[in-house]
């Protein structure tokens with residue numbers, strides 16, 4: 001006899017629809033509180049989805065029996081129609097072949113070459129940040145971090161091959177497309193209006209505009225025959241094991257665009273939340289600065305320093321526990337099966353509620369408190385591995401996880417070295433789950449030179 005998965009009645013979902021559109025987190029957290037680690041809910045009133053915060057079930061779906069699970073059409077069709085068919089938006093044998101091809105390019109040793117690129121991006125941001133120091137006006141740190149993270153991905157991919165104007169166009173377009181996708185997901189009843197009003201057509205237009213910029217860069221790079229030690233070089237030189245050939249221009253274009261989409265807003269949000277938490281916890285800021293002095297001192301930070309910056313790493317880990325940029329992900333069952341006595345029908349969607357896992361009282365002592373030390377090795381002993389999964393898990397683990405960790409360390413360290421951050425008083429900080437978990441009204445700060 002299989003156990004029944006508790007169901008949130010349709011009427012409860014409907015009566016919460018308004019609150020859900022405003023902010024799904026409190027509604028979902030309330031359901032977790034009431035029903036526990038697994039429950040079913042109607043999505044958009046019709047399709048049932050299983051929400052889970054049970055690390056054992058999550059591990060089964062994402063890792064142990066991952067072959068029985070695929071991504072939903074939200075990722076493989078809806079995001080893909082604007083961002084193209086890349087690692088994040090593909091599935092099955094195509095995805096596996098691409099992953100095998102691209103994975104070596106993200107190994108730690110390969111990333112060493114990018115640490116200088118990242119350092120340069122941070123140093124270039126000083127121009128704008130110094131102006132903010134002089135103006136002494138509050139500014140939205142999440143916007144600054146979005147600019148920074150976009151530059152990091154763009155320069156890591158294309159080093160010098162892209163102009164400032166093209167970067168602004170790419171950044172604006174990707175931002176607008178992401179906002180449009182979220183609106184379509186949250187308010188599907190507006191889709192006919194999007195078509196009638198021309199909003200939908202505009203997304204295709206700006207998507208084409210971005211693709212044209214990237215294609216130009218790829219074709220020029222191919223023709224130049226020059227080497228730049230960036231991610232584009234890595235993508236261009238990668239060869240499939242089976243036929244020894246490289247990717248076509250369209251594949252290169254899709255994979256590059258996906259790296260922008262997957263790799264900039266996630267890091268930007270993690271960084272904005274990190275600085276917010278550091279402002280609220282000045283003793284942690286002090287410890288990071290002391291660690292930096294001890295490990296790096298007055299010389300330039302190097303790739304080999306990062307593994308030694310243990311406390312800084314723990315602050316980043318704790319930030320992504322409290323505010324996981326990827327707050328949810330999904331999978332659909334290819335075939336029916338039983339997990340922990342629950343019957344999972346074929347094609348049923350799993351909503352893996354990462355935010356819920358990271359805030360579960362069962363796995364985290366005082367989950368709402370900022371305690372980077374909880375990531376010390378001995379404190380993590382015995383914890384289920386999928387209780388913490390900011391980068392996902394199993395074979396589809398974020399390919400950019402080491403890249404992102406290095407980027408976040410670099411930005412936090414280099415900015416704390418130069419500036420003091422001060423949180424504006426009397427502002428509302430609310431975590432809002434769009435595609436990534438963002439501060440709904442931004443995070444207003446002032447900065448001073450140290």
Ligand code: HEM
Pocket residue numbers: 087088099153258259262263264266267270324325326329330389390391392393395396397398399400401403404
């Ligand atoms: C703090 C920063 C980041 C977070 C929290 C994050 C989170 C994630 C998560 C949770 C997944 C798995 C989604 C799933 O399995 O459904 C993922 C996949 C992915 N991420 Fe990241 N990511 C970050 C930064 C980056 C960066 C910097 C890049 C690239 C430069 C990147 C590229 C990708 C790609 C290509 C995938 C798809 C991998 C695949 O399915 O094979 N991410 N990311």
